[in-house]
Every structure is written in structure tokens, then in C-alpha cells.
Amino acid sequence: MLQINHLNKSYATEHGLVHAVGDVSFGVARGEFLAIVGSSGAGKTTLLRMLAGLLAPSAGQIVFDGQPVTAPPRAFAVVFQDYARSLFPWFSVQRNVELPLVNLIADRGERLARVEQMLGRVGLADHSRKRPAQLSGGQQQRVAIARALACQPEVLIMDEPFASVDAQTRNELEDLMLSIKQEAGTTVLFVTHDVDEAVYLGDRVLVLSRSPSTVAREVIVDLPAGRDQITTKALPAFAAARAAVLSSIVEQAAVPA
Ligand SMILES: Nc1ncnc2c1ncn2[C@@H]1O[C@H](COP(=O)(O)OP(=O)(O)OP(=O)(O)O)[C@@H](O)[C@H]1O
Secondary structure (H helix, E strand, C coil), rough: CCEEEEEEEEECCCCCEEEEEEEEEEEECCCCCCEEEEECCHHHHHHHHHCCCCCCCCCCEEECCEECCCCCCCCCEEEEECHHHCCCCCCHHHHHHHHHHHCCCCCHHHHHHHHHHHHHHHHHHHHHHCCCCHHHHHHHHHHHHHHCCCCCCCCCECCCCCCCCCCHHHHHHHHHHHHHHHHHHCCEEEEECCHHHHHHHHEEEEEECCCCEEEEEEEEEECCCCCCCCCCCHHHHHHHHHHHHHHHHHHHHCCCC
């Protein structure tokens, strides 16, 4: 469904070129949950912004359903780490989720029904009249997820979306992502620093090398469906996938810059 071919990105700065992404190629199947990990500065955000059509590559191509991606496709939605800046503070939760639908669904009643459905899916049905600041960080990120899902994207692109919430909230949001994947069959590209999170959520984990990045390793996560925080993380297959990802990250860190 999504094919990434020899993607490369260099930034022109006053100190010369910064080679962020070297040569990255991979494919993503429909409905797959692909986690992407790599050390700080490996080019993860740069890669995701290119995948989302928000940043032009220096070389290479992203092909979605046979078409080159040159601008943000309507079928893609993006969730960033910084929920506080991604929501409009002066609008209600309901209005924040409704906004991207304004040009898609003309009938307001139909639009609000979709908003309520999405808020229900992320567990915020009773909070639609509140403003973002009246919610916890985890709840605000749920609003951002509801807003991204409102357009029924085929591909959800997430850049360290749970890095700013506490551990318990993070577990809840991870489980929310598993249920969304299960219910909606959404394809997810998910960047995280957290190896456990990558393995717990991913069908496959890509480890990026240090920048200029390449795909250093690909780990298939062979865990049974119906994952849960306690049982799944106690499985030998979880420990094996975690060790494979971690050792690859450690190897990359040892490569001289
Ligand atoms: N707009 C920019 N202009 C110049 N250099 C940039 C720009 N954005 C990123 N870089 C550089 O590109 C490299 C990759 O950055 P990027 O933010 O993509 O990495 P990352 O893996 O997401 O990092 P982190 O995990 O710390 O968020 C870094 O060396 C960074 O300094």
C-alpha cells in the first residue's frame, strides 16, 4: 500500500548541509502497525514528515496506492507529541474534533454525530463541551487522536505521541491504539524512543541507523493478537523481540559518528 524508495533528506544550513536521512527504503502493508525506533537525531521526525507529505525529500520517492506522494494525502492523518500546541485552546473539545470535517461533511448534524462517535471511541464522550486546558495531558492527546481519526484516515502517522504523558496514561493510550487498529484496520506508522512500546504495539519494528539514516534492522513481532500490558510483556516472544531491537540500537550507538 505504501512504498518508500531510497528516501534521502539533507537540510541546507548556514554551516553547510546536514545529512539527516541517508537512504531509507521499506514497504508498509494495509492494516500494518509499523513502529520506527532510532537514537536521538537519527532522522525519525524528518522521515515521518516526508512520509506525511509535509517535507519534500532531497531524493527518493514515497508511493501510496501507486501514486507518488508530493503533498499531504487526504487519506493520511498525523498526531504529534505536543498535544498542547496541536489543539486550539479557545475551542471546545467538540469543535477541535469537528474542524477537519468542515470541508468533508456538509451537514452539521452528521458532522457532530461523527465527532461524538470519535470522542466515544477514545473514551471522552462526556467531555465534549470542555476546553483542552480543562483536560489532563493524556485526555488532550486522546482529543488529538479523535481529531485524526475523524476523517477516517487510511494511514495514521504518529511522532512520539505518548512521550509527554505519565507511565500509566501511556499504557492506556497504547491500548487505545491497539483497539483502534483492531476496530478500524487503520495502517499506523509510529515513531517512538521506547523499545517496549515499539514491540508491544508493532507488527514490525524498523531500527534506524544513526544519521544519515538507513534501515539498520527490521524485527518482525510475532505476538498473539489480543495483546495486553501484563501477559504479552511476560511472553518469551516479547523478550526476544525486545532484545533484538535493543541490541540493534546499542550496535548503532557504538558505530563511530
Ligand atoms: N529544519 C532543520 N534544519 C537543519 N537541520 C535539521 C532540521 N531538522 C532536523 N535537522 C537535523 O537533522 C537530523 C535529524 O533530526 P530529526 O529531528 O529528524 O531526528 P530525530 O530522530 O527525530 O531526533 P529526536 O529523537 O531527538 O527527536 C539532526 O541532526 C537534526 O539536527
